[in-house]
Amino acid sequence: MTTPVAQPRQRSISFPLTARRAALGLTALLSLLLLYFIGVDQGATSLFGSDTHLHEFVHDARHFLGFPCH
Amino acid sequence: MEFRYIYRGLGAGLLGGLLAFVFARIFAEPLVQEAIDYEDGRHEAQEALDAAAGLTAGAHDHGEVFSRSVQRNLGIGVGMALFGLAVGGLFVVVYLIVSRRYPNIRPRVLAALLAGAGFVGLYLVPFAKYPANPPAIGHEETIGARSALYVTMVAVSVVALGLAVVVGRWLAGRVGTWNASLVAGVVFLVLVGVAMALLPAYGHLGANRAEFGDFATETPQPLTAPNGTIVYPGFPADVLFRFRFYSVVSQLVLWATIALAFGQLAERLAVAPARRQARTAASAADRPAPAPTTAPAPTTAAG
Numbered sequence: 001m002t003t004p005v006a007q008p009r010q011r012s013i014s015f016p017l018t019a020r021r022a023a024l025g026l027t028a029l030l031s032l033l034l035l036y037f038i039g040v041d042q043g044a045t046s047l048f049g050s051d052t053h054l055h056e057f058v059h060d061a062r063h064f065l066g067f068p069c070h
Numbered sequence: 071m072e073f074r075y076i077y078r079g080l081g082a083g084l085l086g087g088l089l090a091f092v093f094a095r096i097f098a099e100p101l102v103q104e105a106i107d108y109e110d111g112r113h114e115a116q117e118a119l120d121a122a123a124g125l126t127a128g129a130h131d132h133g134e135v136f137s138r139s140v141q142r143n144l145g146i147g148v149g150m151a152l153f154g155l156a157v158g159g160l161f162v163v164v165y166l167i168v169s170r171r172y173p174n175i176r177p178r179v180l181a182a183l184l185a186g187a188g189f190v191g192l193y194l195v196p197f198a199k200y201p202a203n204p205p206a207i208g209h210e211e212t213i214g215a216r217s218a219l220y221v222t223m224v225a226v227s228v229v230a231l232g233l234a235v236v237v238g239r240w241l242a243g244r245v246g247t248w249n250a251s252l253v254a255g256v257v258f259l260v261l262v263g264v265a266m267a268l269l270p271a272y273g274h275l276g277a278n279r280a281e282f283g284d285f286a287t288e289t290p291q292p293l294t295a296p297n298g299t300i301v302y303p304g305f306p307a308d309v310l311f312r313f314r315f316y317s318v319v320s321q322l323v324l325w326a327t328i329a330l331a332f333g334q335l336a337e338r339l340a341v342a343p344a345r346r347q348a349r350t351a352a353s354a355a356d357r358p359a360p361a362p363t364t365a366p367a368p369t370t371a372a373g
Contacts, residue, residue, distance in 0.1 A: 023072045024163045027080075031159030038153050044217035056135040059205075060142060061091075061149025064098050064317055066193060066202035068216035 039067040076162050078335040079328075083158015084151055086327030090320040091150040098320070099142050101313045102204055106138070108290075108305060109206035115293055115302035123296070154324055161188055161328055165336070177340050178333030185329035187231055193321045195227040196220060199266045202317040207289050207305060211277045219269055230261035 039062060041047055042055035055062070062069045120126070136145060165184055169175065175183075200220050208216070238254030245253070272278070273285040285291065289310065293302035 020072050020166075023076060024166060027076055027159045028163045031156040031163070034152055034156035034159075038149055038156070040217055040221070044214040052135055056141065057145045058149030058152075059136075060099070060102055060146035061094075061153065063102065063204055064094050064146065064202060064313075064320065065150070065153055066197055066200075066220075066317060066321075068200070068213060068220050069203070069205070069208055070210045070213050 038062065039065065043067075043069060072166060074339055075166055075336065076159075078339070079162020079165065079332055080155055080158045082328045082332035082335065083154040083156070083161060083324075085154070085331055086158070086324040087151040087154015088147075089327050090154065090324040091147045093320045093323050094146055094150060094316070095143070097316045098313065099146070101309055101316070102142070103138075104306070104309050105204035105206045105313070108309070112206070112290065112293060112302050119293070119295060119301065150320075150324075154328075157188065157192070157324065158328060158332075161185065161332070164188075165332070169336075177336035178330075181333030181336055182329040185325045185332075187235075188328075189321060189325040191228045191231040192224060193325075194318070195262050196223040197314075197318065199223050199269065200272065201314050203288070204310065204313040207287075207310070209278060209281075209288050211281075212272065212275050212288070215275050215277075216272055219272070223265065223269060226265040227262055230258050230265070233261065234258035 037054060038058055042052050043062075048054070059069065161184060165181065168184065169177070169180055172180075200216070200223055234254040234257045237257050238250045241250035241253055244250075271286040273282070273287045278285070278288060282288075282291070290305045292300045292304045295301050
């Protein structure tokens with residue numbers, strides 16, 4: 001079994017469509033939320049008031065990843 | 071079934087973020103320090119100018135919340151690792167949607183294509199309009215406008231990429247895959263090109279024009295005394311170029327890691343049910359009882 005010939009993947013019938021959608025939607029939502037906190041929060045908008053701990057902590061990453069920073 | 075892919079996507083993203091952090095720690099951090107030193111030196115020169123003019127205002131020192139050491143070693147590491155994790159999450163969601171729609175694309179090929187699309191759509195095209203800036207570049211008053219413009223550019227880029235793919239798929243049956251891909255590429259470039267032409271440059275924002283004059287960017291210009299002599303230089307061009315170049319490279323590291331690591335893992339996942347199927351079929355063939363025409367779904371594979 002050293003040749004990984006791509007077989008058509010088995011459709012997971014046991015996994016209901018709604019659960020799949022929930023898993024995908026939740027993953028996408030949490031990812032976007034994480035991106036927001038790393039890239040934007042406590043800069044232009046802030047969910048934690050005028051606190052800047054998050055902003056200052058990831059400061060260098062924010063600059064380097066291309067997000068606008070003060 | 072999905073969760074096994076999601077875990078692997080997140081893991082590949084995290085790994086990519088950590089590798090990008092290692093790159094950033096070695097190559098970008100010295101430049102960040104140079105930029106901060108420039109900013110401090112400029113601040114002092116400005117204060118000296120203000121003192122000579124009899125002004126005392128304008129002294130705004132932002133108290134350090136975290137030391138440079140924490141920002142340089144821990145902050146950027148956590149930031150980039152979590153960025154990788156988030157990007158891995160988005161990547162795997164798109165992968166699962168597309169791979170169900172087109173099950174005949176080999177997993178590692180699809181992973182590479184999607185990672186390439188993610189790099190171009192989420193990072194490279196927005197970068198072409200609004201490139202990454204080191205500290206010392208960026209006016210505090212415009213952070214709201216700049217954030218909105220950047221997010222808009224990312225959104226336009228991603229939507230344009232999606233539209234281009236839809237156009238390409240639609241044309242593929244009519245003019246062939248090669249020509250359809252070329253047309254899709256042109257569609258993408260035209261859409262993002264129009265958006266880039268319409269969106270204002272950072273330097274052309276109202277607040278910037280009023281205070282600094284007609285410059286396309288917020289990159290600090292030379293500081294001049296009232297008599298016109300330059301008392302402090304503009305932001306060093308070489309530092310700016312290298313910072314931006316390394317920013318692109320680190321994103322390449324991240325997306326390439328996702329493409330290769332996730333592609334490899336997805337290949338294994340894809341053949342795993344086939345292997346089990348083959349084993350079931352082989353053991354069934356040994357028995358005299360008639361083999362079932364379809365292999366039963368591996369219910370244990372879920373979760």
